[in-house]
Amino acid sequence: MSYTIFEDGHISSPHGFRATGVSCGLKDGSRARDLALIYSLHPCKVAAMFTTSVTRAAPVYLSQAILSRNREAIRAVMINSGHANAGTGQAGLTDAVECAKLVADELEIQRDAVMLMSTGIIGVPLPMPKIRDGIRRAVSELDSGGGRRAAVAILTTDTKPKERVYRVQLGEGHRVTLAGMAKGTRMIHPRLATMLCMITTDLAIDQHLLAQSLSHSVGRSFNRLNLDGDCSPNDTVMILANGAAEGPPITDAGSRAFAAWQDALNQLCYELSQQIVRDASNGGKIIQVTVRGAPDEEYARKVCDVVARSSALRAACMRNTPDWGTLLAAIGSSEVELRPELLELRIGHVVLMLEGLPCAFDQAMALQLFTSPEIDFMIDMHLGPAEATVLTCTWAEE
The missing domain is CATH 3.10.20.340 (ArgJ beta chain, C-terminal domain)
Structure with a gap:
């Protein structure tokens, strides 16, 4: 085994990442954190897998469009809970575009360098005045220790955050950090459903290999959950790799380094999927x-x-x-x-x-x-x- 658990780690533990979670009133009657922001100081290779629902939510549609033209230089991901921005038509897509634009402008990065995720009530428009205020505050509160706040901010019906972080040894003197956070309890069905997972790493890796490794891991973890047979329009599993750790990039799928990386990513996704099913059972079996x-x-x-x-x-x-x-x-x-x-x-x-x-x-x-x-x-x-x-x-x- 080439990895060890980083007990106090979180989504912003890999080098070069910042994160936070703020409350902007998206959950009625609650002051709970409901907007998370993850930011990388360096451009990231990105890979993602999305729900196969034909009623894709606006943030899924937008993120897929961004991924089609930018897989090498993503800088930020915004995740809001409380409102899924699904079943909201063209107005919902317009709101999603505005969210990405505001994040980019506040961070002073390219507008096609921001991805989105949303979870919550379907068919309700985003309360954009609250979202705008939340984004501005989230940008001002980003820090390397803010990963826990982000993990809490993405929750809906979950009873607790779902996190796992590994230190991964890829070779002599070559160690990277791999971090993940997830949410999900009900409406989880093979090929993804109401489940979000964000993964960050400071590994340097070829983008095609990154996508290959994510697909392999998701197929053996999240896509093996079938909690109630319902499929949601919002599901996303996304990984950002910013290459900030020291060491050579992984460019060969047959290398020992890639095998060690795949082993760690498999286990990370498996652990997070297990946390989801255990939270969902909550008194059941x-x-x-x-x-x-x-x-x-x-x-x-x-x-x-x-x-x-x-x-x-x-x-x-x-x-x-x-x-x-x-x-x-x-x-x-x-x-x-x-x-x-x-x-x-x-x-x-x-x-x-x-x-x-x-x-x-x-x-x-x-x-x-x-x-x-x-x-x-x-x-x-x-x-x-x-x-x-x-x-x-x-x-x-x-």
């Missing part, structure tokens, strides 16, 4: 569904998703009832081609079905596993080499 032996990954993911969304299976888990028939029923409704005589089902280490037939198993142990706050289901189709894993959860009110 965490359920992991793994499908093995599938012909391809798409097949495995389809079965995972159907099982994760099964209301009957979720109810059995919440009632502490070892009714594994609900698992079999969910698999049968996935509409994939399968061979029932090959099917193998497990909960934890307990085999429930083998070669399509039910097995005698320890009922007390099965009950104990269904009663656990974390439940693992394994489905082996015995049809090929592919597999996939999806995390979901139940809630106390289900």
Whole structure:
């Protein structure tokens, strides 16, 4: 392992980053921080992944447009909570453009060097007078220790901030810092949903490799969450790399340095996604569904998703009832081609079905596993080499 946890780190811990979070009254009746700003003293390589919803929010549309023409010199990201600026039409896009313009002008940087994220209520226009005041104050309060304030400012229904920071050793004398913060509890579905993640690093890296590494990590972390099956118009995962750390840039995907970087980024995204699902469960249960032996990954993911969304299976888990028939029923409704005589089902280490037939198993142990706050289901189709894993959860009110 080439990385260690930086216990007191935050989003502005990498060299050359500044951040803050301020309150400008975007959350009705609350003085909570609701506008975050992250700024780099140096131009940043950027990579991002966005929601696949066809009803993209204005900040997603604008950030995608900026990314299409500037992937090498981003300087700032503004994130507001309380208002999603989604379902707001042309007026919402005009407001998003004004937000980016004001940030750029206040920081005295190029206008296409600012990215945006928003989260909150859909279909409500941004209160621009409050936003304008908040941006001005955020710019005046930027500092290298302001990352915690930023992590708090992006929260909506979350119960706590979600952060992780690593020191990453890429080679002898070559160490970088990797920091991430995220928000999200409900409306989280594969291919992203109401979930935001901001990542910063002082690594110097080729932009194409940065995008490649982010896609790889998101595919094995955030895109494996399916908490309630709903997809939001705002989701964004973004990484900024400003190259401020000492050491040579990463330009070769086959290098040891890139492998060490990928390992650390994978773990960072995984840790943040775990924090999201644990916050979302909040009194409920965490359920992991793994499908093995599938012909391809798409097949495995389809079965995972159907099982994760099964209301009957979720109810059995919440009632502490070892009714594994609900698992079999969910698999049968996935509409994939399968061979029932090959099917193998497990909960934890307990085999429930083998070669399509039910097995005698320890009922007390099965009950104990269904009663656990974390439940693992394994489905082996015995049809090929592919597999996939999806995390979901139940809630106390289900």
